[in-house]
Amino acid sequence: MAIGPVQLLVLGFKHPNFHGEIIAELERLKKSDTVRVIDALAVYKTPEGELEAEHLSNLTPEEAVEIGSKIGALIGLGFEGEEGAEAGFEKGGELAAEDGVRVFDQQEWDVLAEIPNDTAAALLLIEHHWAVPLRDAIFRAGGFRLADGFISPLDLVGIGLIAAEEAKELHDLETAGKAG
Structure with a gap:
């Protein structure tokens, strides 16, 4: 099964007022096979700039530790303090290197630095199922992605x-x- 293009969305919330609308919309998109949420994190940056993170999934804590956070591996955020952050980033880099892929590093996009102090953020790693046929058609025609935004x-x-x-x-x- 081919994986669709994957996007990391970082959404900020000054005063979160959740009523289930975001989850309901993600579920609707999942049911229509438009997107799949690969991983999701809730992050709070205190007024002093300290980070608190919570993995959002239906995994048990043991499964979450075993599988790890895909987002954490991408951005260098772990759930066991600074050591966990380093381990997450290193593990993600190792896995990518095994497949000949270079992941972005902190100099390219420091996701955590972009979250303002005293703000909550939702980090969503989303696979775009709808784009697989388009991407494959572009590839068959000899095309490739140069940039996006x-x-x-x-x-x-x-x-x-x-x-x-x-x-x-x-x-x-x-x-x-x-x-x-």
């Missing part, structure tokens, strides 16, 4: 895709937690 709603105004008012509303929603 989300486009800001403000940039969509310049190409006439949405109105300035709508773009500002979307931009404000997307970045509400970043300001002070």
Whole structure:
């Protein structure tokens, strides 16, 4: 079975107000075979910058330790303090190296540094099932990914895709937690 393109989403929450909507939407996407959540972490950064993390899954604590956190391996975050963080990052790098893959390092994207103090974050490692046939068709045609990224709603105004008012509303929603 081919794995679809995988994306790490880091979502910030100044004052989380969860009512199950996010989980319900992820379940809907899973049922429609659009995405699969490979791993999920909840992280809280204290006002002093200390991290508290909780693995979000239906695994027992023993299974979670045995399997480990895929996100932790990617970003160097472990569940046994600093030693666990180093072990998680090293294990992820070792597994990737065995397959000839170079994972990104802290200089490329320091995910944890981007989480503001006194803020909660959800880190979701998502597989995009919908993209497998497209990716495979591109590969068969001799193509390959050069880059990717989300486009800001403000940039969509310049190409006439949405109105300035709508773009500002979307931009404000997307970045509400970043300001002070």
